[in-house]
Amino acid sequence: MALASTRSATVEGVAAQMVTVEANVGAGLPGMHMVGLGDAAVKESRERIRTAIANSSLAWPRTKIMVSLSPAHLPKAGSHFDLPIALAVLGSLDPRAHERLATTMFLGELALDGALRRAEGVLPMLLAALGTADGAGGAGNTVKTVVVPRANAEEAALLGRREVLVADSLAQVWRWCIGEVELEGVGAPEASIRKADVPDFRDIAGMSEEREALEVAAAGGHHVMMIGPPGSGKSMLAERLPSILPPLTVEEMVEVTAIHAAAGTSGGGAVAARPFVAPHPSITRAALTGGGGANPVPGAVSLAHRGVLFLDEASEIPAHVLDGLRIPLEKREVRLSRLRSDVVYPADFQLVLAANPCACERKRGKCVCTSPVRARHLRNVSGPLRDRIDVVVRTSGDATVVSAEGAEPSSAIAERVLAARERASARWTRAGIEESVNGRVSPTLIRRCFPARESAMAFLETELALGELTQRGVDRCLKLAWTLADLEGVDVPDIDHVDRAMALRTSHAKAVA
Structure with a gap:
């Protein structure tokens, strides 16, 4: 019996959770069995993985293969599990790869010829594995390196992490796992940013x-x-x-x-x-x-x-x-x-x-x-x-x-x-x-700690009493007044700023009434 494990992740919304991929090769009828709440893309990966390994001239076990994705209660989705499952199976036959497999997260879909295709949701998974740029969070104590397809290099480079490597094929990644070759990094984040044309x-x-x-x-x-x-x-x-x-x-x-x-x-x-x-x-x-x-x-x-x-x-x-x-x-x-x-x-x-x-x-x-x-x-x-x-x-x-x-x-x-x-x-x-920006600041904070000048606040109280403004409208006017003051470089909004802010809002009420 031989056992190997590696790391991957699954995405829910824009957050990811780490997944351990285990493969066990033992006695039994030849075949590949998967457990761990994988979706259709995961379950259909068996034939893709077997064909990709064969076309990469790598060994395929001719006995029973059991693959487990844990935590078992967590649903797993995505074709990016192809690469870690394939490597776990290969690692069960070759102990030389165990060290790198255990400390690396792999992401990537496999083509039938063994080439790596783009994985969806790479950024949340990278953050889950490595944490932020300053090293906070993530699973940094167990994951030291992440390998992604070259098609994901541009977005992966945004994190600016040297631990992220790119690869082109299953064979290349396997040779890296057993120490025969080195993989290149994703590059600097500045090189990955393309400017977009925006109307002027x-x-x-x-x-x-x-x-x-x-x-x-x-x-x-x-x-x-x-x-x-x-x-x-x-x-x-x-x-x-x-x-x-x-x-x-x-x-x-x-x-x-x-x-x-x-x-x-x-x-x-x-x-x-x-x-x-x-x-x-x-x-x-x-x-x-x-x-x-x-x-x-x-x-x-x-x-x-x-x-x-x-x-x-x-x-x-x-x-x-x-x-x-x-x-x-x-x-x-x-x-x-x-x-x-x-x-x-x-x-x-x-x-x-x-x-x-x-x-x-x-x-x-x-x-x-x-x-x-x-x-x-x-x-x-x-x-x-x-x-x-x-x-x-x-x-x-x-x-x-x-x-x-x-x-x-x-x-x-x-x-x-x-x-x-x-x-x-x-x-x-x-x-x-x-x-x-002023528009996102808590209205309670602005009203209590950053009011306008006394005459401006008295003006707002009068408008509120007359029913021209709601309480939320008062808060919004204060935020607008602060923005007008910031554009002019004024320290505190005065009654002129508040009056102009009122004009920007009350015209709306008249327009839709």
Whole structure:
């Protein structure tokens, strides 16, 4: 009897759990048997593994093979178990490989000729095995090295860990396990980042007020609603919002890439630019917030994590779908409950809604809708959702500028946005919280410890007493006022900042009433 074991992992949501792969070769009828709650991809791997080993000119046991995936109670999913199972079987015949097998995590699907194919969900599994870049967390006491297919090298390089190696074939990995060859590392993270082309604000003619409103939204991470007739530039403005947001940090790239890999939309590489997700108005609530069977996939709110979620034609989206945004906007995550577990996906995004002011085409600038139609328009945007929107942009179809020559580029706006965010981040760091934008700070903290000037707070109290603002509206106005002050380099918001913040919010109430 011969026994060998190695390490792998399985992903649930964007988190991974370590799995021990054991193979035992002993007396019995020839055949390969698997236990440990593997899914269809795992169970079907038997013939792939046997054929890949044969075509790699490696030995295959001609007796009974028992493979165990533990912990036994944990469901295992994915074709990336092909490589560790194959190596455990080979290791049961050759003790030279036992040391490296026991301290290495292997990921990769096997082609029939023994070549390694891309594995899905590599980043969460790497984090589970090795922990963060500073060595915190993970299973570092048992896993010293991780081997991934070359197709996963770009995203694996984001972690910047020297312990991650790449390989091309089963034969190459096996020769490394027995000490005959060395494998190369994934490379530096900078080399794996590809710049994406993002539309620029320099392409927009005029629209100075609209551009300024989006600058405020970008600086404070505030949610936006744009209202205007068809063809007035709503979509064009929304598409350019990511171009003035600060670039993703490496840690944020890891988060975003892991989510897109879980959804199968990463394209096989690292997501280097802030996501811009613009689903069709016919989107369902499950597609918006995430869902599925035993292994739910992330929805649009999670795919837009660290980026922008743009919902065009908001008046066409059912109210119950839009109301699904309320909890993600507050909690910045989505919790999908299943029978035996909860799957949590991050959902820290910037929301942009766009809608026409009415249901007609506004011929010659005049609304021709009937009163009942006007009354129903945008009623699907509920009051609680409206209260979570800070900035309203009113676009007009009356263009005053034809040429975009001389328009300010996104790079210039992005510099001001970054400077404002740095001021905000420094302030919140001094307060003992890790936030970079005002829109995400606890309203209780701002109200108690960071109020505006006395006259500005008295103005807000008056508006609250008159019913012009809700309590949440007061908090949102304070956050907006702080953003306006940060853009101007002012230490404390005054009544002018609060008044301008009120103007950005109250125009929304009038627009959808």
